[in-house]
Amino acid sequence: MRKIIIALAVIVGIPVTFGVLKAIRDHHNPHGTRHVATAHATARQAPVHFPEEWIPDAAVAVLEIGQTDEILNLLLDPALSGRLNLAPQLSGPAKWRQAIGTWMFRQHFERKFGADWQTLVRRLVKGGVTVAAGSEKTFVAIVKGDDADFVQKLHDELVAVAGRGARQNPGKVSQTPYEGVPVWTLNGGNTYHAVVDGHVVLSNKLPAIRAVLDLRAGKGAGSLAKRAEFLSAKKSMGRDAAAALYVSPAVMNNLPLPHGPQRLQDNPMAVLLLAAYADAFQGDAWTALELDCPDGNVSLRLSGTGKPVRTGPKAFAWPAADSDGALPNLVVPRQVANASLYRDLRHFYANKDALFPERTSQLIFFENMMGIFFSGRDIAEDVMGAVDPHVRLVVAEQAYDPAIGTPSIQIPAIALVFRMRDPKRFGIIAEEAWQKMLGLVNFSRGQKAQPGMIIDRLDHSGVRYSCAAFSHAEEKDKSNLDTRFNFRPAIVHHDDYLIFSTTDGLANDLIDALGKPSPKAIAGINSIVEINGSRLASLVEANSESMIRDNMVKKGQTREQAEKGVAAIPAIARALGAATLRMGAPDGKMIAELNLTLHPPNGATAATTSQAGVAANE
C-alpha cells in the first residue's frame, strides 16, 4: 500500500519537480527566450470527464489529470535538459523524459504520423489521464486521446512495430478478446491494454483490465463513480484543477507520518503545531490533493473533511470568532522564512495533562526551567495567559558587523514575536525571566571554562532594550569566528509587543516592522509558513563547506560527490522562488495549501507576498 501511494505521489511530484527545474532554467536565463512550454500555458483545456464509472470501487487511490497540456508543458520542455545537470539528484526525471522519447520510437512514429513525438503524446492524453491503484500493487491507467481514430491508428502501428520486434518470440505479443474487446500484451504479460471508445486502458494485471471492461459493459461489482466518499472528496475540489489525487482512508490511516497521532503525544512542539490537523486528515473520509500550475507556478491543495475542534484540549488552535486567525507574516530584510500562528498558549498549557498523558523528560525539564525563570507565578495563567494567541516567528540571514567579524558557520537569526495583554505588567516579568535564563547559561558555560555573555542596554528608534553579547576583544581572525558569535540574544518590549530574538540586528528590524500599522487577522487560517528560496539558497551557500564535510563523513561520500549534493540544494531552493503553506479551515473545512511561486515577478520574494497579505487585510 505504501508503495502504491508513494508511486502516485511520484507521479504528482513530477510536474512539481519539472516546475522547479523550469525555474532553475529561468533563473539562469532571466532575459532569455521564452520557450514553447510557456506559450502553451495560456490555453486551458475544457473540463474533462474522467471515466470513473469504469474504475472498480476497490481502488484505494486515484490520480486524475485533466489539464494534460499544462503538465506536459513542464514535462516536455526541451530546454530543461541542460539544467538537469545542476542537480544530479534530479537526473531521474531526465531519464524518464528520455524514456518517453524512446518508447514512442520517435523517428518511426514521427514519420508515420507527420508530427513530432511531443505532439503525438499531447494528442494521446488530450482527453485526460486517470490512474487508479488497488491492493496487491495493482494499477489501472485510462488515457483518452483527442480523437478515437487517431488513438486506434497509433495503437495499430504500435502493435505492428512490437510484432516485428518479437518475431523470435511470438508469445510476447498477443491478444485475447474479452467482452468483445481485444486485450493486448506487447511484453509477454507484464502489462495488458485495450483500446476502447478512444481510450487506452492499461494495467499490470489481467483481472484488473477485465474488471474495467466488465464495468464498461454494465456488469461487475460497483464502480468508483458510485462511491459516496470518493464523490464527496471530489466535490470538494476545484473543477478545473490540472490534476487531483484522491486517497482513501485505508491509505491515509496507514501512512507512516512522522507526527501521526500516535507520535504526537511524545512531542509537545509537534502537538502545538500539528494537533489541530492530525485528526482532520486521518479518519473515515477520502482525502483530496489538488495540483494546479497557474502561470507556470505550482499550487497544491489538500482538502480534508474534518472540522475545527473548538472545544476540549485541542481547541487551542482555533479562534472563537470565525473572523479571527493568524496575522499576516512580518516582513524584515534578509528574511529566510517566517511563520504566523494562531495558538492559545494558555489553553494549550492548561490542558497539558490531557494532551500529554506521558510526562516525558523534556516536558519535566521545560516545567522546571519555567518554574525557575518565572518563579512564584502560575505558568498557564500568569505567563502563557499573558500573551494573546497571535504568535509570529521570523528567520533571517544575519548581516554581521565587520567590527566583530563573521563566524565560520553562519546560523540565521530567529525571533519570536508575541502580543502582550498587559504590557506594563508582563514586560518586566519577561525581562526578569530572560535575565535569569542568561545567568543560567553563563553559569553553565563558566563551568565548562567557556566565555559568557555580557548584558547591555541598546537603543533603536527610541526603543531601549536588553541585549547580551560575547566579547570579541580577543578574537584574532575576524573572518573565522566561533559559532557563538551568531548569537546576541535580545528581549524587546515595544508597545504591546514582546520580541525574543537571537540577535540585536533582527530585533532592530522587527522594531521597524512593528512600527507599521497593525494588520488584521486572516479569517479561518491558523498557520501560515513562508520560505524565501533565494535567501535559503544564500544561507546554504554560506555554509556549503561545512555541509560538504558533513556529507563526507556522514554519508561516506568523496569530496566531489558531496560538493555535487550540496550544490543541488541552493539550485532547488532558488528554483522554488517562494513557498507559502497556509493551513486552517476558512470555510469550515480543513485545508492545507502549498503555493510554489516559481516565477516571482522581478525578484519578489516570500517577503513581498507577506506585504501583499498585509495590504489586502488593511
Next chain:
Amino acid sequence: MQSTPPDSELSPDFAWAPYRPSVQAPWDTIRAGHLLRRAGAGPSLGDLRRALADGPAKTIDRIFHGESGAGAFNRQIDDYEVQGPNARPIDELRGWWLRRMIESPHPLLERMTLFWHGWFAISAARIGQPRAALDHVRMLRANAFGSFDAMLAAATRDPATLLTAEGAENFKAKANEHLGRQLLARFTVGDGAFTEADARDTARAFTGLFVRGGQLREVPREHDDGTKTILGQTGAWSDRDFARIAAAHPATARRITRALYRHIIAEDADPSDAVIDPLASAFASNRNIGQLVASMLRSNLFFSRAAYRRRIKSPVEFAVGLCRAFEKTVPTIQLGHALAELGQDLYHPPTIKGWAGGTRWINRQTMAGRINLARALFLGPGEIETRLAPGPIMAKYGDASPVAPAQRLLELLLQDNIPQATQAAGPPDDPAAIAFGIASLPEYQMA
C-alpha cells in the same frame, strides 16, 4: 605456516636478525599479507601484488615513508577536522580519523598514532573540549615515529593528558601526587619501578602548570623550584626534566618495547626478557620509536610462526581492513558508533590504561557484532548505508589473475587457506556474500 613456533625462532639472535627470503621462509602472498596487515590494517589486492613484486625490503621502506602525497593528504584531513578556530564535534573527529585510516597513503602512521592513543589513553569525555582532544592526537601523529623524549615532553605538557590524568591544577602548596603516580605508572616506567617519593617529587616538578580554558598556562610563582629526586636523579627538576629522565629510564624502554611487541608481533604469550632486552636496550639508548618499529618489522621473528596470526584484530583493524581491501570509504561517523559498540571507541579508551586488547576483543556478543557489521558493510541493510562492493574490485584485478572470485577474495582477505570444513560448504555465487562469509570466519579475526 604451522601454528606452533619452534624454540629456535624465539632465540634473540635469530629473532631480531633481518629477515631474508629463503626456501624455508619464502617471500610469498602469506608473508606479504601478514606484513601489510600488521603495518596497516589490511591490504588491497593492488597493495598485495605490488608487495610481492617489490620484495620485503622495498615494501617495508615504502610502509615507513608512506606513498607520495601522504603529507598533502594529512594536511587536507587536518583542515577538515576543524571548523573555524574550533574542532568539529567529537563524533565527527572520530569519523575523520577513521576516514584517514581508510584512505591514508601512510597506514603505518595511523596505526602507530592509534598505538600511542592507547598508551596515553586520553578521554574526550574527561577533557570536554574536542579541540584539546584533536590537538593531542595530532601531537601523537607528529611524534609517532620520532623521539620518545619529544613525545613524552609534548604529552606531559598537553592539556588533554593533564585533564585526563586529573592534573589540571598543580599548586606549589599542594603538589598533585596523583598526577605524579599517573605519569610514572602509565606513561613511563610502570608500576613497581618507582617509589612514593618519586611520585611526590614528580608532582613537585609539575607544580606551576595549569590548564585554563583548554590551554596550558604556566604560573611561575606556583612552581616549586626546590631540589627533587626522581628515579634516582637529584636536581631542581621541572616537568621537562621529568620527561627527559623518565624517557631515558630502562624500565620505560622495556615497557614500550613489550607494548609494541604486542601491537606488532604477537600478543598470545609474554616474551621473555631475553627476547625483549636487545631491542629494549637499543631503545633506551636512542629513544627512536621509528627504529624500534623498523627492527621489529624487518626481523625474522616478525615473519616467523611466532608472529603469524598471533594477534586478534581490534575492531578498528577489522573494519578499516575491510574498507581498505575493497578500496572504499563508508560513512565513518556511523562506523565509529558501530566500532564503539564492539569495544573500541576512538577518543574514549575505556580506562586510563587504554584498551586491553587481545582476547578481550572477542566474546560471544562482540563476535556477533562483528558478523553484523560485516553483513551491513557487504550486504546491508544496517546502520551503515554505503556498501563495500567486492564485485567491481574483483573485476578491476581480474585480468591479472584468472581465478574464480572466491579464490581471489581469499587471496585478498586471508591469503592462506580456510579450513577444510568451510571449503566443503562451497562458496555462494555473489562476491559480496563470499566476502561477508570470509569476514565472518574466526580466521579473519586474526591479524
